[in-house]
Amino acid sequence: MITAIVSVVMFLVMVSLHEFGHFIVAKMLNFKVDEFSVGMGPAIFKKKKGETQYSIRILPLGGYCKFEGEDEADNTDPRAFSNQKAWKRLLVLLAGGVFNIILGFVLFLVIVPSTSPARTNVIDTVVPHSYIEQVGVQPNDKIIKINGKKINFYNDISLYTQNFKKDEQATVTVSRNGEKIDYSFMPTEQIVKTTYGENGVQVDSTINGYTTGQFVEYSDKMPKDDSIVGQSETSTRYIIGFTPKTKDITIFNVWGEALNETEFVVKLVYQSFWQMIVSEVNNAVNSGSYSWLYVLNLVAILTINLGIFNLLPIPALDGGRILFVLIEMIRRKAIPPEKEGIVHAVGMLLLLAFIVFVSFHDIMGLFNK
DSSP, rough: HHHHHHHHHHHHHHHHHHHHHHHHHHHHHOOOEEEEEEEEEEEEEEEEEEEEEEEEEEEEEEEEEEETTTTTTOOOOSSSGSSSOHHHHHOOOOHHHHHHHHHHHHHHHHHHHGGSSEEEEEEEOOOOOOHHHHHOOOOEEEEETTTTEOSSHHHHHHHEEEEETHHHHOEEEEEETTTTEEEEOOOOOEEEEEEEEEEEEEEEEEEETTTEEEEEOSSSSSOGGGGTTTOOOEEEEEEEOEEEEEOOOTTHHHHHHHHHHHHHHTTTTTTSSHHHHHHHHHHHHHSGGGHHHHHHHHHHHHHHHHHHTTTTTOOTHHHHHHHHHHHHHHHSSSOHHHHHHHHHHHHHHHHHHHHHHHHHHHHHHHHOO
C-alpha cells in the first residue's frame, strides 16, 4: 500500500512539473493558456484567474496544460498555439522535458552530499589475483576508456562493465603521468556469498579462487530483517578488479557531481527501465530512516527518464510534435493540423499497444518463474 502511494505521489509530481514547464514558458511567450490542471478526471477544485482556469482533479495520475487552438488551423486568435511562430512553439514543447531534467539535477544536488566521499575513475588499489594486476595496471592510473567508450566519472565504469561476460576480451585505456596506455585483459570473475546472521552480515568474496571475508554489523543504513536471518545468497559478476580513489563532496564540486549523476541517468534511459522502477520503489519504502534519500534518488532517476523519453521523436509525445515543428521550420510551411493529428493519434495507439505488450510479457514472465 505504501509503495503504491509513494509511486502515485512521485508520478504526480513529475507530470505536474512537466506540464508546468509547458505552462510557464507559454505564459512568458504570450500564448493563451485555457487551463492548467493537476490530476485527471472530474475536477474537485477550480479557480479562474485571468484567462486561465486552474484545477485539481480527482485522479492523481497526471495533469495537462490546455492551449487555445492547439490543433485548430482555423482559430483566429493570434495568441492561439497554432498561430504562434514555429520557434516559440518549439520552446514551449521542449520546456516540459527540460523541466524534468532540471528537477533531476536539483535533486542530485541534495542527494550527492550524503554520498560523500564520492568514488572517482582513478585507481586506488588493484585487486590481488585479478587479471588487470597481471597485465600491469597500477594504482593511480586514471581510467579514461573501456572498450573504446569514454569514461568521465566512476558511474561510467559501472555502466560499461555491467555486461562483461566470462572469457570475453576487454580493453581499458588509462592515463599515467600524461601518457595513454591500452591494456587488454579478461574480466575477473567475482563470486560473492552473503550470509545473514543474528548480529550482522558476512560477505565472502572469491576472486579467481582466492577468498576474502568481511563482517558488517546491522545499523540504520542496513537494518536487520528477521525473515532472512540464517539464509545465504550467492551472486557472480565479472569486474575489472580495482578499488577507486574517493574525494570529499564540497560546495565547489557538488555541482559537477550532480551533473555527472544527471548525465549517467540519461545514459540509462534504454537499460532495464521498468525493472529499475520496481526495485527502487521497494527500496524507497523499506529503507528505514534513509527512506527519504531513496525516494529522492528514485524521483531524480525517473524524472530525467521521463524528460528524455518525452523528447524522443515519437508521435503523440512532445518529441513527435517537436519533429513536426522542425520540419515546418525547414520547409517554411506548416503541416495541416488535421494530418498531424492523425499521425499523433496513430502513434498513441501504437504506443499504448506496445505498453500493453510489454506489460503482458512481464506478467507472463512472473507466472512462468
